[in-house]
Amino acid sequence: MNTVSEASVTELGDLSNAANMATLTKAELAEMIFERVGLNKREAKEIVDLFFDEIRDALVHGDSVKLSGFGNFMLRDKPQRPGRNPKTGEIIPITARRVVTFHASQKLKAMVEVTDDKASRQSSVRASAAETQALYTPDFA
Numbered sequence: 001m002n003t004v005s006e007a008s009v010t011e012l013g014d015l016s017n018a019a020n021m022a023t024l025t026k027a028e029l030a031e032m033i034f035e036r037v038g039l040n041k042r043e044a045k046e047i048v049d050l051f052f053d054e055i056r057d058a059l060v061h062g063d064s065v066k067l068s069g070f071g072n073f074m075l076r077d078k079p080q081r082p083g084r085n086p087k088t089g090e091i092i093p094i095t096a097r098r099v100v101t102f103h104a105s106q107k108l109k110a111m112v113e114v115t116d117d118k119a120s121r122q123s124s125v126r127a128s129a130a131e132t133q134a135l136y137t138p139d140f141a
Helices: 006-012 026-037 041-060 106-136
Strands: 065-066 071-080 081-084 089-095 097-104
Touching: 026 041, 041 065, 041 071, 097 106
Parallel strands: none
Antiparallel strands: 065 071, 071 097, 081 089
16 A cells, blocks of 8 residues: 655645746546555545545534644634725724634644745756856847
C-alpha cells in the first residue's frame, strides 16, 4: 500500500507566484489517492469526502481540529464592532460572529518557505537568462 509523500505537494507546480498558483481540488485529491493508494475512484472520493465531513462536523460542534505536521483549525468568536458603509459613510454595527481560523504548523511553514525559496531562485535564474539574452540579441527593428 503506497502513501502520499510530503514531496507530492510540490509536484503541483510553482506555488510561489499568486498569478501561477495551482488550486488543488477535492476531486484532484481523490484522483491522487486513486493513483497512489490503489483504491478505486469511488472509494477514493468517499475517503476524501469523509475526511472533510469529519473536520466540518468537529468545527460545527465547537471543537478544534489538530492535524499534526499540517496545522490547526480553530473557532474564534469575534465581538460586535462598528463598521462603515463605503457608499454613504454611515457608521453601522457589524454583528458578532464565530469564524474558523487556520494556523499552519511550523513544519508546514518551513516546507512552504523552502518551496518558496526554490521558486524564487528559479525565477531569478530565468530572469537573468532573459536579461542576458536581451543584451546580446541584435535589434534589427
